[in-house]
Amino acid sequence: MEKMRSDCPISCSLDVFGDKWSLLIIRDIMLREKVSYSEFLQSEEKIATNILVNRLNVLEAEKILIKEVSEKNKSKFVYSLTQKGADLLPIIIEIMDWGAKYNENCPRKELGKKIKADKAGAIEELSKELKKKVRKKAI
Amino acid sequence: MEKMRSDCPISCSLDVFGDKWSLLIIRDIMLREKVSYSEFLQSEEKIATNILVNRLNVLEAEKILIKEVSEKNKSKFVYSLTQKGADLLPIIIEIMDWGAKYNENCPRKELGKKIKADKAGAIEELSKELKKKVRKKAI
DNA sequence: AATTTGTGCTTGCACTTTGCAAGTACTAAT
DNA sequence: ATTAGTACTTGCAAAGTGCAAGCACAAATT
Numbered sequence: 001m002e003k004m005r006s007d008c009p010i011s012c013s014l015d016v017f018g019d020k021w022s023l024l025i026i027r028d029i030m031l032r033e034k035v036s037y038s039e040f041l042q043s044e045e046k047i048a049t050n051i052l053v054n055r056l057n058v059l060e061a062e063k064i065l066i067k068e069v070s071e072k073n074k075s076k077f078v079y080s081l082t083q084k085g086a087d088l089l090p091i092i093i094e095i096m097d098w099g100a101k102y103n104e105n106c107p108r109k110e111l112g113k114k115i116k117a118d119k120a121g122a123i124e125e126l127s128k129e130l131k132k133k134v135r136k137k138a139i
Numbered sequence: 140m141e142k143m144r145s146d147c148p149i150s151c152s153l154d155v156f157g158d159k160w161s162l163l164i165i166r167d168i169m170l171r172e173k174v175s176y177s178e179f180l181q182s183e184e185k186i187a188t189n190i191l192v193n194r195l196n197v198l199e200a201e202k203i204l205i206k207e208v209s210e211k212n213k214s215k216f217v218y219s220l221t222q223k224g225a226d227l228l229p230i231i232i233e234i235m236d237w238g239a240k241y242n243e244n245c246p247r248k249e250l251g252k253k254i255k256a257d258k259a260g261a262i263e264e265l266s267k268e269l270k271k272k273v274r275k276k277a278i
Numbered sequence: 279a280a281t282t283t284g285t286g287c288t289t290g291c292a293c294t295t296t297g298c299a300a301g302t303a304c305t306a307a308t
Numbered sequence: 309a310t311t312a313g314t315a316c317t318t319g320c321a322a323a324g325t326g327c328a329a330g331c332a333c334a335a336a337t338t
Contacts (some may be wrong), residue, residue, distance in 0.1 A: 010234050
């Protein structure tokens with residue numbers, strides 16, 4: 001756990017995921033079906049390997065992610081969201097909506113359009129899907 | 140403008156405010172009626188002066204804040220939100236709600252309780268108040 | 279007029295984090 | 309045995325951060 005700057009819930013949250021990379025990893029798991037180290041590495045933003053390892057460890061320590069051995073390939077790890085991690089969905093959606101609204105270089109794609117048309121509906125639908133996949137502890 | 144890592148709206152947003160300090164400054168203006176350099180410095184998280192100057196300049200360059208000479212004291216500057224800045228409110232609220240839900244050390248205060256009871260209502264109410272204060276350009 | 283106070287901002291330096299390239303250890307497949 | 313895949317580590321340069329100390333200017337005080 002990182003050191004706490006104050007007892008403000010915004011400040012406490014930013015102590016955990018207030019950086020340029022953590023929420024992109026969450027996005028990959030949440031919205032892009034990515035589950036493994038090598039898949040995160042392939043994302044277009046090109047995270048460095050040492051940063052990725054560090055962020056995965058922090059997010060696991062914070063109980064936002066759970067790391068398990070893959071059933072298909074025992075030399076591989078699979079990351080999934082806890083309920084605490086899945087509850088970051090509204091934050092991710094709001095950030096996506098704001099980014100799409102104010103950045104010409106970020107065209108809305110399928111999910112972006114859905115959010116623009118019916119934000120609450122999109123969140124509810126995605127939230128239900130995430131709930132099915134939530135991990136409470138290792139299998 | 141910082142360099143863009145990808146055309147993902149989440150990534151683009153994090154390029155702008157994905158750090159430990161920017162959203163705390165936004166919070167201070169948005170929810171705590173703070174408007175000046177010296178008031179931001181006094182916040183409990185104790186931002187360093189060089190970081191504060193840098194973040195204010197970035198947020199101003201991104202047209203999230205507007206910097207104006209104070210009418211009361213002409214040697215003082217006053218920062219206020221643009222509509223783009225005010226539209227960060229839902230992100231701030233969601234981060235606050237998540238932080239309060241999952242952090243024992245962050246007790247919900249007045250606004251936190253209001254959000255827990257009626258998030259949409261709280262956002263709408265605050266949004267209306269912010270709209271009155273939004274600056275489009277210097278006075 | 280000289281001094282003090284308030285405000286915004288800069289500088290220097292130590293420290294930490296990040297980005298990049300390369301390499302290690304282990305497993306699985308061929 | 310060799311090759312490929314996966315997760316992770318290391319070394320090092322560059323960038324960002326935290327802290328203390330200052331500067332420049334305006335307003336208020338004496």
